Amino acid sequence: MSNLVLYRKYRPKLFSEVIGQEHVTRTITNAIKSDMVSHGYLFTGSHGCGKTTIARLVAKSLNCQNRGAGKFEPCNECDSCLEINQGNAIDLIEIDAASNRGIDEIRDLKDGIRFRPAKSKYKVFIIDESHQLTKEAANALLKTLEEPPSHAIFILATTEAHKMIPTIQSRCQRFDFRKLTIGELVKRLEGILSQENVTADKEALNLIAQTASGSVRDAETLLDEVVSFSGKSNKIEIETIQTLLGVADKESIFKFLGFLQNKQTKEAIEFINEIIFKGVDLNEFIKSVIEYTREALLLKINPQLQSQLLSIFSEEEKQKINQFVATGTETELKQTLEFLMLAETKMKYATILQLPLELAIIDITQKNQ
Numbered sequence: 320m321s322n323l324v325l326y327r328k329y330r331p332k333l334f335s336e337v338i339g340q341e342h343v344t345r346t347i348t349n350a351i352k353s354d355m356v357s358h359g360y361l362f363t364g365s366h367g368c369g370k371t372t373i374a375r376l377v378a379k380s381l382n383c384q385n386r387g388a389g390k391f392e393p394c395n396e397c398d399s400c401l402e403i404n405q406g407n408a409i410d411l412i413e414i415d416a417a418s419n420r421g422i423d424e425i426r427d428l429k430d431g432i433r434f435r436p437a438k439s440k441y442k443v444f445i446i447d448e449s450h451q452l453t454k455e456a457a458n459a460l461l462k463t464l465e466e467p468p469s470h471a472i473f474i475l476a477t478t479e480a481h482k483m484i485p486t487i488q489s490r491c492q493r494f495d496f497r498k499l500t501i502g503e504l505v506k507r508l509e510g511i512l513s514q515e516n517v518t519a520d521k522e523a524l525n526l527i528a529q530t531a532s533g534s535v536r537d538a539e540t541l542l543d544e545v546v547s548f549s550g551k552s553n554k555i556e557i558e559t560i561q562t563l564l565g566v567a568d569k570e571s572i573f574k575f576l577g578f579l580q581n582k583q584t585k586e587a588i589e590f591i592n593e594i595i596f597k598g599v600d601l602n603e604f605i606k607s608v609i610e611y612t613r614e615a616l617l618l619k620i621n622p623q624l625q626s627q628l629l630s631i632f633s634e635e636e637k638q639k640i641n642q643f644v645a646t647g648t649e650t651e652l653k654q655t656l657e658f659l660m661l662a663e664t665k666m667k668y669a670t671i672l673q674l675p676l677e678l679a680i681i682d683i684t685q686k687n688q
Contacts, residue, residue, distance in 0.1 A: 324539075326535070326539035329510075329539065330372055331369075331372055333395070334347075334376055334391060334392060335392065337369055337372065337373060337376070338499065338503055338506070338507055339368070339369070339498075339503050340369050340496055342494075343373060343496060344373065347360075347377060351377075351381065352390065352391045356377075356472065357472075357492045358464075358467045358471065359473045359474075359475070359492065360377070360473070360494065361475045361491035361493045361494070362374060362474060362475065362494050363478070363480035363494070363495055364495060364497065365496075365498055365533065365534065366478055366536070366537075367535055367537050367538075368498060368499065370476040371413075374476060375411070378403060378408075378443035378445070378474075379393040379400050379403045380393045381441045381443065382399045382408075382436075382440055382441055382443070383399060383400055384398065384399050385397050399438070399439055410437055410439040410441070410442050410443065412431070412443070413445045414428065414447065415448060416446050416449050416452050417447075417448045417451045422453065422455040422459050424456065425452070425459045425460050428444065429460075432468060432471050435470055436470055441471070441472050442472070443474065444472070444473050445476065446473070446476065448477060448478070449475040449476060449477045449483065449487075450477040450478070454484070457484050457487055461490070464490040464491065465490055473491070497533075500533075501525060501528040501631055502528075504531060505521070507538065507539075508542055509524065511542065512555075515546070517555065518554045519554065519555035519556075520556050523545075523555050523556055523557040523559070523560050524555075525631040526557055526560050526566065527542055529631065530564060541564070544563065548563050564600065565598055565599050565603060566604075566607070567594060567599045567604045569636055571599075571604075572604075572607050572611055573639045573640075574590065575590055576608065577643075578590060579680070579683050580643060580646055580647060583684065587684065592673065595673060601673055601676065602663075605662065605676060608659060609659050610628055611640065612655055613656060614628050614640060615643050615644045615647070615652055616652040618640070618641065619652055620649060654683070654686070655683050658683050659676075661679065662676045
């Protein structure tokens, strides 16, 4: 297990270990306890929030040889549980629809459904990125989803449910997975570090969680990278993460916002080129600036409209954001946000990466002068 990346090493093996998706786990575990499991589920949500993990837990629980009546947690000790944990269960069929999206693959799947499970009670089919099935393949799957054999369970996972044809959605119980909050991600990372005997600054974990944008897998992958970089014997500090990920510190973001606020065109442009020279990822920088400006706009509209970002600010940082709010009008903050968002989009295709941001700086600082 020691050579596994963290997100695989600490993948939840029980429903109780899943964080942030209580509305999903409660409904499904109640169905398992009362033996009212559906033949088809549709799991939808952004990447890295637990769709495949819970799908495998469903398969493991249903086929657990030691699970008693009225129970829902798998034992993780029987042959069936161990095979699923090790990824070699013959009755758990995982299909990546991104690379197996045609009608021929679905026909093969339909032919295989007719045969009873080799060792288990249920054959569980997990179809990942199911929105990428071709129209013909999706239609071929319809009849099977409507009247599957009693030994077959289908779990379709997708990041883009709106691309699924309505007739497939109507044949499945749908569960919408949510992104995790910064606090939930930090708690998860702290638990992993505790088991790995690694220490870290709370501010460093906050930055990892913020960068992960609600994805457990992204947060754990970033943590894995940081631990490898700093070494298990060293404490993880925020400066390490900023260096590794090319992320600007909060002070730099507030400094840049101050230049925009004071209409200091020259200073703002020079500052952008300076942080690029220092190795800061400009895409991550503008993303952070947009988040901070959005927070300011929300506070300007109503002080009660606070996002997750404010929860990880120190009192000094809260004072700085409030100062930024106080000196700008709602219209000015809205226009600044629009210019920055436009620059972020144009940067994806720009020959000179910083040019769209430099033009946005000019528009923001020289407008109405």
